[in-house]
Amino acid sequence: MTAAQSPASGAQHPGQGWRVARRVGFWFIIVLILFYTLFPFYWAFNTSLKNENEVFATAYLFSQNPSLRNYELVFQNERFVRGLFNSTLVAGGSTILALGVGSFAAYALGRLKFRGRLLMLYAVLAMTMFPQISILSGLFSIVRDLGLFGSLSSLVVTYPLITLPFTVWTLTTFFKGLPSELEQAALVDGATGFQTFYMILLPLTAPALVTTGLLSFISAWNEYLFALTFTTINPSAQTVPVAIALFSGQVQRQDPIAEVMAASVIVTIPLILLVLYFQRRIVEGLTAGAVKG
Numbered sequence: 001m002t003a004a005q006s007p008a009s010g011a012q013h014p015g016q017g018w019r020v021a022r023r024v025g026f027w028f029i030i031v032l033i034l035f036y037t038l039f040p041f042y043w044a045f046n047t048s049l050k051n052e053n054e055v056f057a058t059a060y061l062f063s064q065n066p067s068l069r070n071y072e073l074v075f076q077n078e079r080f081v082r083g084l085f086n087s088t089l090v091a092g093g094s095t096i097l098a099l100g101v102g103s104f105a106a107y108a109l110g111r112l113k114f115r116g117r118l119l120m121l122y123a124v125l126a127m128t129m130f131p132q133i134s135i136l137s138g139l140f141s142i143v144r145d146l147g148l149f150g151s152l153s154s155l156v157v158t159y160p161l162i163t164l165p166f167t168v169w170t171l172t173t174f175f176k177g178l179p180s181e182l183e184q185a186a187l188v189d190g191a192t193g194f195q196t197f198y199m200i201l202l203p204l205t206a207p208a209l210v211t212t213g214l215l216s217f218i219s220a221w222n223e224y225l226f227a228l229t230f231t232t233i234n235p236s237a238q239t240v241p242v243a244i245a246l247f248s249g250q251v252q253r254q255d256p257i258a259e260v261m262a263a264s265v266i267v268t269i270p271l272i273l274l275v276l277y278f279q280r281r282i283v284e285g286l287t288a289g290a291v292k293g
Contacts, residue, residue, distance in 0.1 A: 041268065048262035055257050070262035080263055082236060083243030087267075090152055090227075090239055091220035094159035098216050099209060101160065102167035107197050109168065110175030111183070121172060127165040132225050135161070143230055150234035158226050163216035174208040175201065210278050218271055240267050 047055060049066035074080055108114075109121050139158055140149075148154040178201055186196040202209075224241040231237040238246075244263045247256050 041265075044261045045265050048258055048265050050258050052258065070258045071266070073259055074263045074266060077243075077247070079235065079238070079243045079246070080240065083238055083240035084267070086152060086237060087221055087239040087241075090155045090159065091217045093156040094163065094220045095213050095216045097156065098160045098163040098167045099213050102164055102171055102212070103202060103205070103209070105168045106171030106175050107201065110172040111178075111201070121169070124165050124168050127161075132162070136225065136229060139226070140229060148230075150231060150237060152231075152237050154230040155220075155223075155227055155237075155239065158230070159220045159223060162223065163219050167212045167216060170212045171205060171208050174205045178204055214274060214278050217274070221267070221271065 046061075046063055048070050049063040049068070051065065051067060051069070054064060105124075109117055109124075139161070143149050143154045143158065146157075148157065182200055182204075183196050186200050191199065222241060223239070224245070227239040227242045228245070231239070231242065240263075244260055244267070247260050247263065
């Protein structure tokens with residue numbers, strides 16, 4: 001009996017091969033996605049380590065003579081360093097403005113009952129359908145009439161037009177998901193409507209605030225069209241994407257590809273660090289904001 005059962009015990013389960021194939025296929029897709037998303041960044045970093053002769057020579061997967069000379073030249077460029085400072089101010093200011101206005105609007109659209117609320121919510125969402133170039137001429141006239149043309153204030157005021165609709169829509173969804181018992185308990189304890197908003201509900205939306213704030217910051221950091229248009233007469237107010245686009249070679253007709261790649265790597269690193277840092281904050285916010293029944 002034991003001898004008859006031994007072959008059966010060593011036989012492979014019919015579904016085991018299918019599970020292995022699914023696992024291999026899953027990891028193959030993961031590796032393919034990682035390669036698709038990370039290889040462009042690697043190639044930019046690899047190109048930033050090359051000299052001018054290597055850039056225009058036969059391409060290799062690894063730089064033959066890696067050097068940090070391009071990074072030194074980038075940091076010696078006053079326009080680039082000033083652009084980093086300007087981008088930090090503009091992206092930070094526009095993000096704070098979008099979160100401040102967006103949180104109030106999302107609270108009203110998510111928690112208050114009034115006629116036309118759904119129509120207004122869809123109107124906010126419809127604002128994301130218009131490309132930047134379609135509203136550029138109107139914004140140009142407004143910025144010029146307000147006397148903001150050529151200043152950083154013009155970017156801080158106009159960037160929320162890009163980030164605010166997404167912020168309002170995302171925060172509205174979070175406010176809708178909060179239990180109504182929280183507001184009722186706060187009102188019973190004597191809190192006003194505004195106190196209920198900023199002391200009870202707003203802290204619970206920390207994950208949404210971090211997520212939308214981070215995406216708004218990235219969008220403002222990478223924005224190019226408005227920055228180029230509204231600061232064209234004042235180079236000292238240009239942001240880092242414009243500064244990189246206007247890079248010029250050390251000699252006439254030189255195309256500083258390696259320096260542009262080095263600058264691109266530099267401006268990408270802060271965004272990566274922000275994502276890695278706030279990823280932990282999002283998890284902490286979700287845990288701290290959980291409502292126990």
